[in-house]
Amino acid sequence: MTGHVLVVGASLSGLRLAEQLRGLGHTGPVTIAGAETRMPYNRPPLSKDVLTGDDDEATLVQSLSFRPRPTLDDVTWKLGATAVACDLAARRVSFADSSTLSYDALAIATGLSPRRVPLSGGEKDRYVLRTLDDALALRARLIAGARLAVIGAGFIGCEVAASARKRGLAVTMIETFEAPMQRAIGIVAGQAMQALHRSEGIDFRLQSKITGFVDRGDGHLDGIRLETGEMIACDLAVEAVGSTANTAWLVGNGLDLSDGVLCDNAMRVEGRADVVAAGDIARFPNLFADHVPRRIEHWTVPGFTAKRAAESLVKEMVQSSFAPLPAFWSDQHGLRLQSYGSPSLGDASELLEGSLCPDDMRRQGVALGYRRAGRMIGVVLIGLPAARLAHYRNLVDVGRET
Numbered sequence: 001m002t003g004h005v006l007v008v009g010a011s012l013s014g015l016r017l018a019e020q021l022r023g024l025g026h027t028g029p030v031t032i033a034g035a036e037t038r039m040p041y042n043r044p045p046l047s048k049d050v051l052t053g054d055d056d057e058a059t060l061v062q063s064l065s066f067r068p069r070p071t072l073d074d075v076t077w078k079l080g081a082t083a084v085a086c087d088l089a090a091r092r093v094s095f096a097d098s099s100t101l102s103y104d105a106l107a108i109a110t111g112l113s114p115r116r117v118p119l120s121g122g123e124k125d126r127y128v129l130r131t132l133d134d135a136l137a138l139r140a141r142l143i144a145g146a147r148l149a150v151i152g153a154g155f156i157g158c159e160v161a162a163s164a165r166k167r168g169l170a171v172t173m174i175e176t177f178e179a180p181m182q183r184a185i186g187i188v189a190g191q192a193m194q195a196l197h198r199s200e201g202i203d204f205r206l207q208s209k210i211t212g213f214v215d216r217g218d219g220h221l222d223g224i225r226l227e228t229g230e231m232i233a234c235d236l237a238v239e240a241v242g243s244t245a246n247t248a249w250l251v252g253n254g255l256d257l258s259d260g261v262l263c264d265n266a267m268r269v270e271g272r273a274d275v276v277a278a279g280d281i282a283r284f285p286n287l288f289a290d291h292v293p294r295r296i297e298h299w300t301v302p303g304f305t306a307k308r309a310a311e312s313l314v315k316e317m318v319q320s321s322f323a324p325l326p327a328f329w330s331d332q333h334g335l336r337l338q339s340y341g342s343p344s345l346g347d348a349s350e351l352l353e354g355s356l357c358p359d360d361m362r363r364q365g366v367a368l369g370y371r372r373a374g375r376m377i378g379v380v381l382i383g384l385p386a387a388r389l390a391h392y393r394n395l396v397d398v399g400r401e402t
């Protein structure tokens with residue numbers, strides 16, 4: 001393949017795709033088109049250091065931006081360009097400004113957008129977090145003494161809550177599950193993290209459903225009404241209730257877009273040789289776990305899926321099966337949570353080291369293992385010294401499915 005590769009989505013996955021294409025010797029033209037007007041930047045600090053710090057926008061842009069490698073000097077960047085349609089048969093993408101681009105190969109890297117709570121009211125005080133602009137808008141409202149409700153106690157919700165608490169806000173988290181981050185790390189580790197948040201003064205309403213945003217009558221929030229009738233009084237709310245894949249521009253091509261873009265194990269979109277996907281948007285079978293296609297929303301995924309996708313475009317045949325070890329981290333209240341493997345797929349968890357009470361987690365850390373039908377499929381490590389991480393990572397059984 002020597003022709004024009006069009007990468008749609010100019011964030012981590014788009015950048016990595018272009019780097020991998022050049023690294024694998026693709027010398028043909030590459031265009032990276034993205035909806036944001038900024039060059040690719042790093043998102044994980046948005047819920048952590050950006051919210052707790054006071055750096056101005058220019059400083060943040062400087063510190064968060066990825067430095068494109070010199071091999072990308074001849075790549076064309078088309079920023080501020082939202083793809084609105086795509087004709088896979090004609091190999092053409094249309095953009096919101098009515099421009100079109102033709103390609104020989106297409107790489108899909110349009111990631112996710114935050115899901116919104118489908119209830120009206122208090123719109124002037126409701127925030128989401130995905131972009132630097134989102135983070136700057138939210139940070140401007142994180143004023144000591146204000147009351148913040150965080151809806152959704154997944155990773156982003158928990159990090160926002162911890163950051164806001166550090167800035168002196170009164171924080172209440174509202175969650176439908178029994179424990180924060182339960183889907184990703186299970187109920188035992190989730191309850192341990194809840195105890196940590198509580199010890200820092202964060203309040204919880206678990207197994208709680210929202211029935212309404214109570215509006216003062218001027219678009220500002222008075223509070224949030226729960227199914228129990230209770231009202232959580234708040235000055236602002238963050239909706240951290242998950243994300244939806246940015247697939248609207250791909251509709252009409254007969255693709256399976258039911259949760260992201262369905263890919264095969266070579267990151268090819270439904271077996272097409274000229275279309276690949278990478279990163280948060282890609283639903284692919286990771287043979288580390290099994291043959292079930294899933295999306296994985298971790299920072300490490302753009303790196304390894306982009307490499308695989310670029311190989312699929314550049315090489316005639318991609319032989320070996322693809323079974324990367326998933327990994328993610330989170331920082332909350334000064335503790336690093338590190339995960340390897342797929343704890344969410346475990347059917348049982350066990351304590352490997354330490355204890356789950358907040359003081360012990362702070363002092364010495366804790367390690368949990370997750371088994372699936374006896375196989376150690378994941379570990380979650382909270383507050384462990386960096387030197388101990390590799391030991392537990394090696395406990396994860398990387399034997400792949402065939």
Ligand SMILES: Cc1cc2nc3c(=O)[nH]c(=O)nc-3n(C[C@H](O)[C@H](O)[C@H](O)COP(=O)(O)OP(=O)(O)OC[C@H]3O[C@@H](n4cnc5c(N)ncnc54)[C@H](O)[C@@H]3O)c2cc1C
Nearest residue numbers: 009011012013035043044083110111112279280298299328
């Ligand atoms: C606040 C936050 C904190 C995080 N913290 C962690 C962490 O601590 N640890 C961890 O492992 N992971 C973390 N992540 C996840 C990690 O950042 C993502 O996995 C990663 O950003 C995915 O990169 P991506 O390029 O696939 O998608 P994205 O970063 O979502 O990029 C997609 C790009 O495509 C653009 N786009 C969308 N639609 C279109 C369109 N129609 N046309 C053109 N362009 C389009 C978007 O504007 C965006 O720039 C965090 C994510 C967020 C948001």
